[in-house]
Amino acid sequence: MGGQKNKAEWFVECNFGSRYKGYPRGDVYCTRWKVYRRVGTAAKGGGRGRRGRGEVWAGERGLGAGTGAAGVEGGRGGARTPQEHHGAVRPGVAAAARAAPPAPHAQLPAPRPLRRLEPALAALLWRRLRCGPSAARLHAPQTAGRRQEPWSPAAASRGPGPAAAHPRLRWRADGCSLQKLPGRRGLIVTEQEQEPSFSDIASLVVWCMAWGSPTLASTTTKLQRSVVASGEKQLQVEYCISKSAWLKDTVDPILGTLDHRIAVITGLDVQSPHAEYLQVVNYGIGGHYEPHFDHATSPSSPLYRMKSGNRVATFMIYLSSVEAGGATAFIYANFSMPVVKNAALFWWNLHRNGEGDDDTLHAGCPVLVGDKWVASKWIHEYGQEFRRPCSSRSED
Ligand SMILES: O=C(O)CCC(=O)C(=O)O
Ligand SMILES: [Fe+2]
Structure with missing residues (x-):
C-alpha cells in the first residue's frame, strides 16, 4: 500500500x-x-x-x-x-x-448531551421569564457599522460586531450580510450576550426539553423523522433530513410564556389557531433542509387545514450552536445566518397582499460538525388583520 x-x-x-x-x-x-x-x-x-x-x-x-x-x-x-x-x-x-x-x-464523536443548567441559573431564568413583557423589550438598532467580513468559523466566534443603524431593519442586525434584506421581511437576529430575553427563551426550551418539565423532556423521545407538506400529503423526503416534534401549547405553561414573548416581540397573535404549535427540530451531522418556502404555494396544501390562512411569518430560535455547517441560507436575499445558540430569526413569508414572497426561499445547510437544534413558530394570516394590515400592492 x-x-x-x-x-x-x-x-x-x-x-x-x-x-x-x-x-x-x-x-x-x-x-x-x-x-x-x-x-x-x-x-x-x-x-x-x-x-x-x-x-x-x-x-x-x-x-x-x-x-x-x-x-x-x-x-x-x-x-x-x-x-x-x-x-x-x-x-x-x-x-x-x-x-x-x-x-x-x-x-465522529457522539453528539454532546444537552447541558444541565446549574440550579441557580435555572432559577434566574424562571424569574426572568415571569417578569412580564418588559423583559422582552426591543432595543433600537445601534448606530455603529456592522462588521462586514464574510462568514467563517473564526468570524462567527468573534461575534457579529455592532449592528448597523438601518431604517429597513426592524430591530438589530446580526450575521454578516444582512443589508440586502428588505424591511418588510422584518428580520430579527439577536444573541445571548446582547439580548438576554432571547437567551432565556432558548435556554429554557432546551433546558425544559432535557431536564426541566417531564412533559417537555419527553419531547426528545418524541422526535420523529421530519415530514414536509408535499401536495396534499405530509411526506418524508430526502431534501429534508432531520427529526422533529411539535410541542402543544397545553403541554407545559412554559410554552405559553414563550408564546407571550414571541407575541410581544412580533406584535402578532401567536395563539392557536392563529399560529402553529412550536416545532422543535434536531439535525444530526449531514442533516439539512434544502431550499423551500415556509408558506403554502398550493391551495391544496395541508397547511390550510388549520383554516387560519397561510403562514404569514416564521419565528425561528436556534437552540444550539454547531461547530461547523448548518447555517440558514436565504438564497435570493443573499444572506446566511450561522447557527448561534440563542439567536432568533423572524421573517415575513407573505407580502401584504397575501402573495408568497419569493425572496424568502431558504435552506438549512448541512450540519458538518455538531448537533443543531432549532425551534420554529409559524404564524398564520388570520388573527393578524389589525396587526399587519393588508395592502393591495404586491411590493408591500
Ligand atoms: O434549520 C434551519 O436552519 C431552517 C429550518 C427551516 O427552514 C424550516 O424548518 O422550515
Ligand atoms: Fe423553512
Missing part, C-alpha cells in the same frame, strides 16, 4: 447546488457532499482517486442523512475545509482505503 507514510487527513468538499437559480455560489450551502481522505502519496500516474500532485484520495459521497451520517457544508467557493475525521471510506475508490472498515461518521 504505497504512500501510507502520510498521515491520513480528512477534507470535505461541497458541490454547490445548481438547481436553484440565483443561488449565491460563494455562500455556504450544498445539496451533495463529499468527504475525502488523503490516504497517501502516489507513485506515478493519475486517474481515480488522484486529486493533487502526488496525492491519493479516497472518498465518500452522498446526500446528508439524519443523525449520524457524515455531511459537508462547503466553504466559500467550494474550498476544502480540513476537518478532523477519522475512519474509512467506500471500498473500491482507492486501494489504500479498502482495508479501512466503517463509514466516517461512525468515528
